[in-house]
Amino acid sequence: MHYEDLDLPLLELFNRLQSSGMPLGIDEYILLLQSLQSTYGGTDYESLKRLCSTLWVKSKEEQRILEYHFEEVVLNYREDLSEHKESLRQTNKENLLSRNSKSGFPYRVFAGYLLKLERFISIVWNTLQSRKKIFIISSIVLILTLLIPVTYFLLQGTEDLTPSNSQDPQFTTSEVVVATIIFGIVSIFLVVNTLSSPRESTKDSTLASERYHRLYGLANLSSDEIQLAYLVHSFEGNHFSKARITSTIEYLPVTRRQMKQGWRCLRQFVYEGPKTELDISSTIRHINRSGLIVLPVLGSKKVNRAELVILIDCSNSMNPFYGLTCRLCETAAHSIRLKNLEIRYFYNHPIDHLYKDEAQTDAELIEDLLGKDFFRKRRILIFSDAGSARGRFNSVRIKCTEDFLRQVKRETRLVSWLNPVPSYQWKGTTTEIIAKKIPMFEMDRKGFMNAINILRGKHVV
Amino acid sequence: MVDALSGQLRYTGTKQPKPGERDANDQPLLPYLPSPELVEAVNLAIMLERPLLLKGEPGCGKTRLAHSVAYELGLPLYCWYVKSTSQARDGLYSYDTLGRLRDAQLAASGMLKDKDIARINKPSTYIRLGPLGRAFLSKVRSVVLIDEIDKADIDFPNDLLLELDESQFVIEEVGLLVKAVSSPIIFITSNDEKDLPDAFLRRCLFHYLDFPDQERLEKIVLSIYPSTSKLLVKSAVTRFKKLRKEMQEDKGPLGKRISTSEFLDWFDILRRYPEDEILSQLDGKIPFPGVLLKSWEDHCRYLSQGQ
Numbered sequence: 001m002h003y004e005d006l007d008l009p010l011l012e013l014f015n016r017l018q019s020s021g022m023p024l025g026i027d028e029y030i031l032l033l034q035s036l037q038s039t040y041g042g043t044d045y046e047s048l049k050r051l052c053s054t055l056w057v058k059s060k061e062e063q064r065i066l067e068y069h070f071e072e073v074v075l076n077y078r079e080d081l082s083e084h085k086e087s088l089r090q091t092n093k094e095n096l097l098s099r100n101s102k103s104g105f106p107y108r109v110f111a112g113y114l115l116k117l118e119r120f121i122s123i124v125w126n127t128l129q130s131r132k133k134i135f136i137i138s139s140i141v142l143i144l145t146l147l148i149p150v151t152y153f154l155l156q157g158t159e160d161l162t163p164s165n166s167q168d169p170q171f172t173t174s175e176v177v178v179a180t181i182i183f184g185i186v187s188i189f190l191v192v193n194t195l196s197s198p199r200e201s202t203k204d205s206t207l208a209s210e211r212y213h214r215l216y217g218l219a220n221l222s223s224d225e226i227q228l229a230y231l232v233h234s235f236e237g238n239h240f241s242k243a244r245i246t247s248t249i250e251y252l253p254v255t256r257r258q259m260k261q262g263w264r265c266l267r268q269f270v271y272e273g274p275k276t277e278l279d280i281s282s283t284i285r286h287i288n289r290s291g292l293i294v295l296p297v298l299g300s301k302k303v304n305r306a307e308l309v310i311l312i313d314c315s316n317s318m319n320p321f322y323g324l325t326c327r328l329c330e331t332a333a334h335s336i337r338l339k340n341l342e343i344r345y346f347y348n349h350p351i352d353h354l355y356k357d358e359a360q361t362d363a364e365l366i367e368d369l370l371g372k373d374f375f376r377k378r379r380i381l382i383f384s385d386a387g388s389a390r391g392r393f394n395s396v397r398i399k400c401t402e403d404f405l406r407q408v409k410r411e412t413r414l415v416s417w418l419n420p421v422p423s424y425q426w427k428g429t430t431t432e433i434i435a436k437k438i439p440m441f442e443m444d445r446k447g448f449m450n451a452i453n454i455l456r457g458k459h460v461v
Numbered sequence: 462m463v464d465a466l467s468g469q470l471r472y473t474g475t476k477q478p479k480p481g482e483r484d485a486n487d488q489p490l491l492p493y494l495p496s497p498e499l500v501e502a503v504n505l506a507i508m509l510e511r512p513l514l515l516k517g518e519p520g521c522g523k524t525r526l527a528h529s530v531a532y533e534l535g536l537p538l539y540c541w542y543v544k545s546t547s548q549a550r551d552g553l554y555s556y557d558t559l560g561r562l563r564d565a566q567l568a569a570s571g572m573l574k575d576k577d578i579a580r581i582n583k584p585s586t587y588i589r590l591g592p593l594g595r596a597f598l599s600k601v602r603s604v605v606l607i608d609e610i611d612k613a614d615i616d617f618p619n620d621l622l623l624e625l626d627e628s629q630f631v632i633e634e635v636g637l638l639v640k641a642v643s644s645p646i647i648f649i650t651s652n653d654e655k656d657l658p659d660a661f662l663r664r665c666l667f668h669y670l671d672f673p674d675q676e677r678l679e680k681i682v683l684s685i686y687p688s689t690s691k692l693l694v695k696s697a698v699t700r701f702k703k704l705r706k707e708m709q710e711d712k713g714p715l716g717k718r719i720s721t722s723e724f725l726d727w728f729d730i731l732r733r734y735p736e737d738e739i740l741s742q743l744d745g746k747i748p749f750p751g752v753l754l755k756s757w758e759d760h761c762r763y764l765s766q767g768q
Binding site for chain 2: 027060
């Protein structure tokens with residue numbers, strides 16, 4: 001079967017992938033269509049999945065997301081297709097019946113009702129689990145088994161009472177006994193099967209648990225930057241019903257990619273070091289001026305002199321934002337060279353000590369750091385809630401922070417503050433006052449980029 | 462092989478060089494057995510005229526793929542081995558400014574003959590085309606390999622975007638536009654040390670080279686060393702895979718794992734010794750561990766386990 005014959009939900013797959021954060025544009029979709037139109041599309045879903053991953057996927061995490069969405073889309077498509085076929089078949093049957101019935105109106109109505117009843121029973125039957133089906137069958141058979149001798153004896157009894165003309169009993173005794181025995185065996189077999197059939201249920205549950213694990217594995221991914229629908233599973237017993245998608249939210253406000261892009265902007269190229277590179281324009285200028293054959297003029301290499309100091313608040317009020325803190329540090333360490341980056345921690349507000357680690361074991365006095373010119377000519381980024389997490393107003397805190405900022409601003413003018421608490425919560429707390437002293441931004445993409453721009457020396461509106 | 466119907470080039474991965482054959486640079490050519498998914502990806506890249514970005518463990522055969530494709534399709538291969546100091550322009554062209562300056566000064570002082578003066582008046586004397594530039598100007602479709610692109614500065618892939626998109630570039634010093642006659646087949650390899658920018662990734666197709674499974678490893682070894690016994694091959698592959706699995710479990714996904722090229726080197730040594738001796742050694746301690754294990758910790762951990 002060629003892909004043109006199938007009405008594949010490629011656009012749906014594309015939309016899903018795009019909304020889950022993969023950077024795909026319309027060009028990518030057109031690329032897929034182009035390659036399908038050639039002879040490259042294979043004849044099964046596996047090769048289609050491989051094609052999509054070659055064209056759209058650029059890393060292992062994206063591969064997992066593609067696989068997940070692909071399975072979902074194909075599954076839905078297959079279900080829709082089979083349902084569609086099923087309903088087509090039913091309506092065809094009805095049409096056939098209504099067309100072929102030569103007898104009068106009542107028969108047609110009766111046939112219609114019969115068909116509807118059949119469809120109802122088949123729907124109910126199909127939605128029941130196989131285990132329940134077996135249970136129902138076995139209970140029906142058991143009841144019949146009990147009913148047959150009872151009715152027989154009742155009939156015998158009534159016949160004794162009513163002297164009617166000799167009508168032989170419908171069944172002889174031996175036939176009844178045989179029938180009872182057969183039904184009994186069948187029902188016992190079915191009951192035993194129902195009680196001890198772990199195979200059926202595990203098959204269902206392994207499939208469902210596979211799916212659950214696949215989704216859950218992706219849910220672990222969602223703590224990363226990819227926007228993923230949060231899935232809520234509801235299950236009765238062992239049966240996982242279809243997941244209900246509750247919301248599409250990104251878990252952390254700034255993605256890893258955005259952070260890395262921000263860090264990359266922090267560059268300041270300065271020509272310094274030994275003079276090893278040929279400087280063409282100054283050579284030409286030199287020759288113009290002197291008019292003689294001269295040696296070429298050499299210049300120094302470009303070096304990135306942007307040095308960053310990140311001061312992180314590791315107090316208890318910052319505990320909810322631990323994920324953000326980790327992500328900030330990781331991406332900074334990944335994007336900025338080791339000698340250009342320093343990370344220090346403080347507790348609540350930077351007075352007296354700055355710590356080299358989160359556990360606050362290795363302390364350095366701020367006076368010592370100032371004496372060592374730790375902050376001189378460096379860009380300083382402070383990541384703290386500044387009191388807005390608890391929502392209180394603390395004048396001591398304000399004074400301490402102001403002192404610190406005054407000392408630091410003597411060394412460098414590039415300082416900015418990132419606050420993970422949203423800005424509408426700053427009003428009436430310590431944060432409001434501190435925000436007036438230093439450019440403070442809330443931790444979303446725009447705020448993060450603004451903070452970075454301040455550190456680059458640009459003016460931010 | 463060229464598809465006769467559409468004139469399209471199609472790579473199958475089946476044409477292997479004969480033993481002892483050498484390429485244009487007098488390097489020995491070895492057989493390359495790609496996985497079917499890789500063959501598909503290569504053909505897609507050829508058809509859609511987009512570069513193919515290859516990632517994988519070190520030693521899994523990313524660089525060798527370009528050589529194999531060029532060999533099978535009979536196309537010229539231009540390699541560009543990127544260094545950390547590489548600029549994007551180096552791959553396109555380089556202009557010999559010093560030479561021009563020297564010649565101008567010599568001409569000014571009257572030390573050049575007439576024919577030299579004619580030569581230095583032509584701007585093309587000082588332009589030296591890089592691999593990509595030569596590929597653009599080649600009359601047939603060529604294969605370009607940009608090796609280890611993540612070694613260079615972060616701006617490097619961004620500087621190549623226009624060239625990759627439109628297959629043309631301008632030589633600034635002369636004002637000459639170089640447009641590709643036929644867009645080359647470009648293979649880009651990356652060791653995943655740095656992130657590549659999104660705009661660049663968008664233009665490439667991507668394939669991750671997985672480690673080959675047992676069967677394919679055996680086939681690879683047999684194609685390179687055809688006269689070795691199958692039993693030796695099988696037991697070597699099994700032992701290698703076992704060691705690799707142990708390393709993977711211990712170090713996790715980010716640790717260094719032993720790769721295909723190390724395995725081939727190791728096998729090269731193994732086959733030079735009598736077979737039964739090697740077979741008995743393979744069951745216990747790993748023979749010649751220095752070829753596979755490259756750190757002291759690995760030596761301590763895995764050699765002691767062999768008993």
